[in-house]
Structures are given as C-alpha cells and as structure tokens.
Amino acid sequence: MKYEWILFDADETLFHFDAYAGVQRMLTAYGVEFEEGHFEEYQVVNRPLWLDYQDGRITAAQVQERRFANWAERLQVSPLTLNSAFLSAMADICRPMEGAVSLLDSLRGRTRMGIITNGFGELQQIRLERTGLKEHFELVVVSEVVGVAKPHPEIFRHALELMGNPAPDRVLMVGDNPDSDILGGMQAGLDTCWVNWHGHAAPPGILADYEVRSLDELEEILSLKSGCAGR
Ligand SMILES: [Mg+2]
Numbered sequence: 566m567k568y569e570w571i572l573f574d575a576d577e578t579l580f581h582f583d584a585y586a587g588v589q590r591m592l593t594a595y596g597v598e599f600e601e602g603h604f605e606e607y608q609v610v611n612r613p614l615w616l617d618y619q620d621g622r623i624t625a626a627q628v629q630e631r632r633f634a635n636w637a638e639r640l641q642v643s644p645l646t647l648n649s650a651f652l653s654a655m656a657d658i659c660r661p662m663e664g665a666v667s668l669l670d671s672l673r674g675r676t677r678m679g680i681i682t683n684g685f686g687e688l689q690q691i692r693l694e695r696t697g698l699k700e701h702f703e704l705v706v707v708s709e710v711v712g713v714a715k716p717h718p719e720i721f722r723h724a725l726e727l728m729g730n731p732a733p734d735r736v737l738m739v740g741d742n743p744d745s746d747i748l749g750g751m752q753a754g755l756d757t758c759w760v761n762w763h764g765h766a767a768p769p770g771i772l773a774d775y776e777v778r779s780l781d782e783l784e785e786i787l788s789l790k791s792g793c794a795g796r
Contacts, residue, residue, distance in 0.1 A: 566675045566787070568756070569731045572724060574715075574740030575682035578760055579665045580692060582684075583658060584611075590654040591647065595640050610635070618683070618714055619745055625685065625709035649687065656691045661698065664780030669701045671784050679704040681724050681738075683714045683745060704728065715742075716749030725753070739783065743771045758783060 576582035588607050589599045597603070611632045617623045623631075633647035640647070672678060678701050682689065686707045693699035706724045708714040715721075721738075725731070733754035740746020741760045748771050750757040759773035760780065767773070777783045 567735065568676050568737045568787075569735040570677045570679065570728055571672065571737045571739060572679050572681050572750075572755070574738075574742065574746045575680050575689065575692075576684055577662070577741045577762070578739060578746070579662055579669075579680070579698070580696070581660050581662055582655070584608075584655075586658050587651055587655040590658065591651045592636070594650065594654070595642075595647075597640070606635070607632070615683075619716070621713060621717060624712075625714075629685065652685060652688045656688055656695065659688075659692045659695060661696050662780060664784065666698070668780045668784045668787075669698060671788060673701065677728070678702050679706065679724065679728065681706045681715065681720065683708045685709050715740075715745035716752060718749070718752055721749055721753035721755070737774075743768050743773070747771050747773045758786075 573579050585604050588604050592599050592603060614623065614628045614632055618625065618628050629648040630644050633644045633651065637644040637647050669678070680689070680702050682705070684707065686709050689705050689707055690699075693702065693705070704724070704727050706720060706727065708720055711720045711723050713719045725733070725736070728736070734756060736755045737758060738746060738750030738753075738755045739758045739760060740750070741762060743759055747757045747759050751771070757773040758775040758777060759767070760783065761776050761778060764778060775783070775786060777786070
C-alpha cells in the first residue's frame with residue numbers, strides 16, 4: 566500500500582448527513598408541525614454561515630449560536646439548546662454512506678486511518694460508536710476543537726503532527742468537498758481523492774489525484790495499490 570495513512574472527511578464522505586431529516590426530527594420534538602418551508606428557511610441561514618466558517622470569518626461557536634436563532638426565539642429556548650437537539654437528532658439518524666463499511670474493512674491492517682472534519686465535536690464520537698466504525702480510526706481531528714476549519718493549513722498541520730509527521734505524499738486525503746477537503750489536502754502536500762458523488766465539475770484550480778463517483782470505486786483503486794510502494 567502506497568499510503569501509510571488515509572484521512573477521511575466525515576459528513577457525506579463516510580456518513581450521510583441528512584440535515585432535512587435532522588431539522589424535521591428536532592422541530593417535531595418541540596411540537597412544531599413540520600413543513601418543507603421550515604427546512605428551506607434553515608438552509609437560507611445555515612448555508613452562508615458554513616461558508617463564512619470555512620473561510621475563517623466566523624467561529625464554530627457562532628455557527629452554532631446563529632443557525633437556530635430564529636427558532637430559538639419562536640420556541641422560547643436558547644439557540645444552543647436547539648443546536649444540541651439538532652446534533653442529537655443527527656446522531657439518532659446517522660448511517661454510513663454506501664460502500665463505507667466495505668471500504669474501511671478492506672483497508673483494515675493495510676494502512677492507518679483518521680478523520681478530519683469541519684463538523685462539531687459533540688456529534689463525532691457518538692456517531693462513530695453507534696455505527697460501530699470507531700475502531701477503524703486512530704485519530705479524529707475536529708475543526709471546532711482545533712479552532713480553524715478545512716481548508717486552512719493549520720488543521721492539516723495539526724493532524725499530521727498527531728500522526729507523527731509522515732511524508733505528506735504517503736498520506737491520502739479523501740473527501741466530498743473540493744473547496745475544503747481537496748484544496749486543503751493539496752495545500753498540505755497530501756495526495757487527494759475527491760468523492761464526486763454527483764459528477765460535479767471541479768472548481769477552477771482544484772485538481773485531485775483521484776476522482777471517484779463511489780466508495781466502491783475507491784476501494785478498487787486502493788486494492789490495486791497493494792504492495793505498490795510508490796507511483
Ligand atoms: Mg463532507
């Protein structure tokens with residue numbers, strides 16, 4: 566195996582992140598009769614917050630405080646209580662992406678594995694435990710804890726340090742988001758694999774070493790890399 570380490574993004578790479586179902590579950594638990602418009606309303610607020618967070622303009626705490634601010638006022642609870650209720654709903658409905666379990670099983674013992682996520686700490690461990698995937702990963706790096714988000718070089722530097730500073734080209738970064746996972750991996754000198762589920766065009770200047778449409782495809786590529794010391 567060429568790669569000493571494989572770093573995975575979490576949301577929509579290893580785990581489904583069905584925010585629609587999560588918001589629905591959370592609001593229903595507060596007695597709200599859920600309508601589709603409620604989710605759109607949430608996305609209008611949430612989406613720009615994530616872009617601001619990814620670009621370092623606001624902190625993880627600000628995302629968590631602001632994204633449910635409207636609902637907090639309507640339901641007379643604190644925004645962070647709603648945020649926690651949402652994360653707990655997301656943990657309840659979490660499931661691995663198609664091909665994730667097989668891929669991780671196939672890599673077991675052939676490489677070392679970690680997770681590097683822009684998600685929130687609260688959700689990570691519980692999700693790994695519930696899906697039974699925890700044992701695969703030697704490290705889980707969470708942007709909320711590090712203080713900067715992918716693609717910022719610092720979160721990759723931090724992860725590499727925890728990994729004992731392996732040669733960057735012996736590390737593969739796998740993720741579904743070209744702007745955070747692939748750009749960040751490229752800037753850190755890592756090999757990269759874009760899991761391009763929906764066949765989108767790559768943003769200008771972002772070129773992954775591998776591009777796959779499924780985790781099965783990645784499993785196949787990596788099984789061919791067995792015993793191959795370098796390209
Ligand atoms: Mg992702």
